[in-house]
Amino acid sequence: MNLYTDLPLIFEHHPMEGWGFWGFGWLPLLLWLAFFLIIGVLVYQDAEKRGMNGLLWLVLILIPMVGLLFLLIYIVVREEKPVIGNTDEILDERLAKGEITLEEYEELKDKLK
Structure with missing residues (x-):
């Protein structure tokens, strides 16, 4: 078998x-x-x-x-x-890169508020 x-x-x-x-x-x-x-x-x-x-x-x-x-x-x-980041982030990045001066940064920040 x-x-x-x-x-x-x-x-x-x-x-x-x-x-x-x-x-x-x-x-x-x-x-x-x-x-x-x-x-x-x-x-x-x-x-x-x-x-x-x-x-x-x-x-x-x-x-x-x-x-x-x-x-x-x-x-x-x-x-x-x-989506681009918010305006504060963009301004901070431009300031850090040297694209804008501190005075321009503060002026733009005041305009955007």
């Missing part, structure tokens, strides 16, 4: 058992996960710069099977230009 041939079909050993075929093993899975994590972080940073909810877009892009769809939606609906 040969035990291997007497087993029902569902119990027989298959040559690819546990490994899958190329494209569905552990390495490609980890590479895709790393790819989506990197894309998600980049979208998060971009959304935060543009004044959008970065965490929401990160989570939506990391959802399996629909992440690419949400990535395309993000690209379509995102703001055209990043």
Whole structure:
């Protein structure tokens, strides 16, 4: 009696058992996960710069099977230009770079109040 041939079909050993075929093993899975994590972080940073909810877009892009769809939606609906900081930050930066003098800085700050 040969035990291997007497087993029902569902119990027989298959040559690819546990490994899958190329494209569905552990390495490609980890590479895709790393790819989506990197894309998600980049979208998060971009959304935060543009004044959008970065965490929401990160989570939506990391959802399996629909992440690419949400990535395309993000690209379509995102703001055209990043939101520029408030006026005080801009003035402080211009003063630090030497683009304006201290007198010009104080005059502009008074006008903007």
